Amino acid sequence: MKIKEIKVFVCSPGRNFVTVKVITDSDIYGLGDATLNGREIAVATYLEEHLIPCLIGRNAHDIEDIWQYLYRGVYWRKGAVNMAAIAAIDMALWDIKGKAANMPVYQLLGGKSRRAVGLYAHANGDTIENTLDKTEELIDQGFKAIRLQCAVPGLNVTYGVLGDKADYFELQGNRPLPPEEEWSTQKYFNMVVDLFAQARARFGNNIHLLHDVHSRLMPIESARLGKLLEPYNLLFLEDASIAENQDSYKVIRQHTTTPLAIGETYNTIWDCKELIQNQLIDYIRVAATHAGGITALRRIADFASIHNVKTAPHGAPDLSPVCFAAHMHLNIWAPNFGIQEFVGFGNEHSARIFQHTLTLENGMVFLSDAPGLGIEFDEEAAKEYPYKRSYLPVSRLEDGTVWHW
The missing domain is CATH 3.20.20.120 (Enolase-like C-terminal domain)
Structure with a gap:
């Protein structure tokens, strides 16, 4: 079962969410979450420009190999943007495997x-x-x-x-x-x-x-x-x-x-x-x-x-x-x-x-x-809630010193 297409959606129904949809040539698809609060577009761009082109045509059942390819196969490991992108692909592949087996992921x-x-x-x-x-x-x-x-x-x-x-x-x-x-x-x-x-x-x-x-x-x-x-x-x-x-x-x-x-x-x-x-x-x-x-x-x-x-x-x-x-x-x-x-x-x-x-x-x-995973995503409804740039607060001590958030 080959990966045919991967879509990335950024929507804001109260908070910004980055949702990934991995579609296979058998038309089974899976969903993943790539949300990184305050840096959503960075993850979406990383997915679209760097990860997705490397995944088209790969076997969607090879979850472990794909995870290692995306993590171990690059020089710049770890990091919030990189790991959120990997996470979304990984969740979607588990979702696909569960659907193909007709079993919930926990099984x-x-x-x-x-x-x-x-x-x-x-x-x-x-x-x-x-x-x-x-x-x-x-x-x-x-x-x-x-x-x-x-x-x-x-x-x-x-x-x-x-x-x-x-x-x-x-x-x-x-x-x-x-x-x-x-x-x-x-x-x-x-x-x-x-x-x-x-x-x-x-x-x-x-x-x-x-x-x-x-x-x-x-x-x-x-x-x-x-x-x-x-x-x-x-x-x-x-x-x-x-x-x-x-x-x-x-x-x-x-x-x-x-x-x-x-x-x-x-x-x-x-x-x-x-x-x-x-x-x-x-x-x-x-x-x-x-x-x-x-x-x-x-x-x-x-x-x-x-x-x-x-x-x-x-x-x-x-x-x-x-x-x-x-x-x-x-x-x-x-x-x-x-x-x-x-x-x-x-x-x-x-x-x-x-x-x-x-x-x-x-x-x-x-x-x-x-x-x-037992969850569905309505692409058309998501279009009604466009992305809104947002940040978490910055914390300062009373004397003005920037502090831990």
């Missing part, structure tokens, strides 16, 4: 390790009280794990809390340039421990609580935060510090038993190799779209498994429903799956473009037996 990976995929939802509020009210709403909907993010008093904007803004497009106004946000570690510390103390007092210990620091702290500050949060038994503390220097997590680990999670910006297994093999983290959060697709994530999951590290794939709204579907197949298979981030299946606009076969019940996703 090709080895079958189910569980009956459903556990999720954690987001409770974001302007105040602690508002955050906890939203937490209660999610508990009432059946969620058993919830990430708490609260606005920091004294800062104009706080990560994860957009106030009256619906998304980052609105933050940019009529000038599509990066918005800027203030950060103060001291003001953050004044709020965050109180948030979790009140959450445990209100909801008890039967709900999993999580928190995303978003890499705003230095390692010793993260160690202090982890220690302060120990009484509140977090499922994990996410992105406590930047780990470009993976030794940074040795500092955090030696001071706290709060579980640690990281990985949403990682592109290959090499970015997290030392963190995993030295058991400096408890959850690895790489996303299929950003780390080379299903083939690559399967390897990372297996490597993590032998070091007692669980998977918790990134699930931000800037990953398309195609990526979410790929994660579901990996999650239902992976014996060391931990939990999946969930921000909903999208809005009414994206629902017109992407149709899936997943069902949500009591904070878990159930997969169908639909062949392949």
Whole structure:
């Protein structure tokens, strides 16, 4: 079964998505997600100008060889643009193989390790009280794990809390340039421990609580935060510090038993190799779209498994429903799956473009037996939502110093 054509679509039904459609000479096609937030056109161009010409005529069943060809066969390895492009091709080929076999992708990976995929939802509020009210709403909907993010008093904007803004497009106004946000570690510390103390007092210990620091702290500050949060038994503390220097997590680990999670910006297994093999983290959060697709994530999951590290794939709204579907197949298979981030299946606009076969019940996703990834893409509907240039914010300290986003 030869690859006959590969199409790339960039659309914006609320967020920009880059979708790849690989079509074979038997007219079986597969879908992949190549979205890279704020750099979407770079990936689309890389696909169209560099990868696609090399793939026409190749056997679509040769997933492993094609992955190695695109990764090992080039001089400039890794990198967010390169790996997002590889990921999209890889997902699409798995989708094709599942459809050709008339089996869901998870069966090709080895079958189910569980009956459903556990999720954690987001409770974001302007105040602690508002955050906890939203937490209660999610508990009432059946969620058993919830990430708490609260606005920091004294800062104009706080990560994860957009106030009256619906998304980052609105933050940019009529000038599509990066918005800027203030950060103060001291003001953050004044709020965050109180948030979790009140959450445990209100909801008890039967709900999993999580928190995303978003890499705003230095390692010793993260160690202090982890220690302060120990009484509140977090499922994990996410992105406590930047780990470009993976030794940074040795500092955090030696001071706290709060579980640690990281990985949403990682592109290959090499970015997290030392963190995993030295058991400096408890959850690895790489996303299929950003780390080379299903083939690559399967390897990372297996490597993590032998070091007692669980998977918790990134699930931000800037990953398309195609990526979410790929994660579901990996999650239902992976014996060391931990939990999946969930921000909903999208809005009414994206629902017109992407149709899936997943069902949500009591904070878990159930997969169908639909062949392949179980997701479809409406090309005509996508044309109604043209690309809009967008950026994530830039973070600065109160004195103006550019800080970690």
